[in-house]
Amino acid sequence: MITAKNVHKYFYVPEKIHALNDVSLSVAAGETVVVIGPSGSGKSTFLRCLNRLEYADGGEITIDGMGVLHPDSDINAIRAEAGMVFQQFNLFPHKSVLDNLVMAQVVVRRRGRDEAVAKARGLLAKVGIADKENVYPDQLSGGQKQRVAIARALCMDPKVMLFDEPTSALDPEMVGEVLDVMKDLARAGMTMVVVTHEMGFAREVADRVVFMDQGRVLEVGTPDHFFQNPAHERTRLFLSQIL
Amino acid sequence: MTLYSGLDKPRSPLYRKFWTGVFLAGVALCVLGIYAATQYVDYTWRWYRVPQYFFYEDVIRVVAEIEGEVVDVAAQGKDALVTVREWDGEGTQDYLVPADDVRVHQGDFVYPGDTLGARSQWKTGLFLSGLWITLKISAIAIVIGMAIGMLTGLARISDNPAFKWTAITYIELVRGSPLLVQLMIWYYVIGTLVNQILTNAALPKVPTFWYGALGLAIFTGAYTAEIVRAGIQSVDLGQMEAARSLGMTYSQAMRKVVMPQAIKRILPALAGQFISLIKDSSLLGVIAIRELTKVTREVVTASLQTYEMWIVCAVLYLVMTFTLSLFVQRLERRAM
Ligand SMILES: Nc1ncnc2c1ncn2[C@@H]1O[C@H](COP(=O)(O)OP(=O)(O)OP(=O)(O)O)[C@@H](O)[C@H]1O
Numbered sequence A: 001m002i003t004a005k006n007v008h009k010y011f012y013v014p015e016k017i018h019a020l021n022d023v024s025l026s027v028a029a030g031e032t033v034v035v036i037g038p039s040g041s042g043k044s045t046f047l048r049c050l051n052r053l054e055y056a057d058g059g060e061i062t063i064d065g066m067g068v069l070h071p072d073s074d075i076n077a078i079r080a081e082a083g084m085v086f087q088q089f090n091l092f093p094h095k096s097v098l099d100n101l102v103m104a105q106v107v108v109r110r111r112g113r114d115e116a117v118a119k120a121r122g123l124l125a126k127v128g129i130a131d132k133e134n135v136y137p138d139q140l141s142g143g144q145k146q147r148v149a150i151a152r153a154l155c156m157d158p159k160v161m162l163f164d165e166p167t168s169a170l171d172p173e174m175v176g177e178v179l180d181v182m183k184d185l186a187r188a189g190m191t192m193v194v195v196t197h198e199m200g201f202a203r204e205v206a207d208r209v210v211f212m213d214q215g216r217v218l219e220v221g222t223p224d225h226f227f228q229n230p231a232h233e234r235t236r237l238f239l240s241q242i243l
Numbered sequence B: 001m002t003l004y005s006g007l008d009k010p011r012s013p014l015y016r017k018f019w020t021g022v023f024l025a026g027v028a029l030c031v032l033g034i035y036a037a038t039q040y041v042d043y044t045w046r047w048y049r050v051p052q053y054f055f056y057e058d059v060i061r062v063v064a065e066i067e068g069e070v071v072d073v074a075a076q077g078k079d080a081l082v083t084v085r086e087w088d089g090e091g092t093q094d095y096l097v098p099a100d101d102v103r104v105h106q107g108d109f110v111y112p113g114d115t116l117g118a119r120s121q122w123k124t125g126l127f128l129s130g131l132w133i134t135l136k137i138s139a140i141a142i143v144i145g146m147a148i149g150m151l152t153g154l155a156r157i158s159d160n161p162a163f164k165w166t167a168i169t170y171i172e173l174v175r176g177s178p179l180l181v182q183l184m185i186w187y188y189v190i191g192t193l194v195n196q197i198l199t200n201a202a203l204p205k206v207p208t209f210w211y212g213a214l215g216l217a218i219f220t221g222a223y224t225a226e227i228v229r230a231g232i233q234s235v236d237l238g239q240m241e242a243a244r245s246l247g248m249t250y251s252q253a254m255r256k257v258v259m260p261q262a263i264k265r266i267l268p269a270l271a272g273q274f275i276s277l278i279k280d281s282s283l284l285g286v287i288a289i290r291e292l293t294k295v296t297r298e299v300v301t302a303s304l305q306t307y308e309m310w311i312v313c314a315v316l317y318l319v320m321t322f323t324l325s326l327f328v329q330r331l332e333r334r335a336m
């Protein structure tokens, strides 16, 4: 469903950084992959390369068979298939919750308003905030915002979902409600790539865990492999710091 | 209320009363000072001469054109038909005058130039016509300037070097030269050229009004562009990324997500810009557009009441700018 082959990414400002160094990963349909690693290791950059929010400098990336870096492919069509959830939610503050969910359906998927509203209501109910559809984002708690953001991405009927530290900006008591939504999604068979520091989530939900360090994928394996006997010294050090 | 209320100990009620009094005394002193100074130089205030430059009664006299006898005064609705027969013949002439101001009777003998009756009409004075031109030209310049500003602001942050450098060149040229000079160029250089070409092609000329409106619009457009650019850049990058990650194109994301948020933020700055524009329109007099300032000069010449007329002129500008800023304040509150 997602493949990344030998992906490289450099940043030149403020200084030259090799942010992704020959990263390869493939995610099968229905699989949940959790990406962990220290700060600055390139997790976000990798995720953002997948839907081309960052343009990878080398390598090959496909989503559902469509080449992300291929000059002929329609990037907007690809992005519509890859829902993204941000650490900072990035809800549209000038629109009500319902309109946050409806907008892209109408603009991108060309659905009629009624159809889009029905879809939005269904998803709001699924993430447990059906009663907030007429509220504006700044009146929601962090956990509610992130659940709206997830519902907004799901409205597009994406084939894959990308999560970049979806719980890092939340107060601790709200982390659970967001993770629960993500767990349901994983169990329902969504293909997901999740960058997170929630090791509990990784252990429980992940089919595979990826450890990144200094722009490289250092280790890939099942949660059991990871948390019981990681192969690399670097991985062990990281896990001992975080657990 | 104040910026740092609560940091110092609360003021006594007397404090507020005293300093309000000081302020009012200051205002009174200024007004009195000016009044005293004008008395000293023997200026006679004649405020009663002001209203006629807003509205005046124009009396049109109906005069006889022949010499003869009034043979008939017949009512015709609100008017009366006065028939005069030539004294040395049978020819008659009819005159229509308002029924309530007929100044001849049947049997009267009239000579050419005699008043048969008068009709009076209220007409708008110079101040109102100037005010109207100022409003009209400012409104047009605001609308066009807003459109130019949006497009230029977007071009300014565009990746395309042609768009970007066009925008930068335009903004720098306009912001780097005085409006007065720009208006002169619009009227005496571009205006002359265009009208010459149009005349040669047997087409009608473009009226001066439009050179003025365009000159102002292009001037405002450059400042608006910078305001728009700053507004767009103040919207969090995450908004654009969220919109694009849902599959929206750049222009869809701009229109639906970024611009609405930017506009809301730049509303106060835009209002300031448009208030400046209304005031700047006072320069249009130099290219023979009879806006408020220009007509005030005419009124001063006609009435000789320099002080009153310029004060009225200033008050009229204040009314316009104040109304605009009130309007924008309401808009802002609604946009919240
Ligand atoms: N837009 C950018 N411009 C320049 N450098 C960048 C940019 N984005 C990321 N980097 C750099 O690339 C490297 C990888 O960053 P990235 O954000 O992918 O790390 P991360 O693993 O997501 O870290 P964190 O856990 O802190 O989110 C870092 O050194 C970062 O400073």
Ligand SMILES: [Mg+2]
Binding pocket: A043, A044, A045, A164, A165
């Ligand atoms: Mg990150």
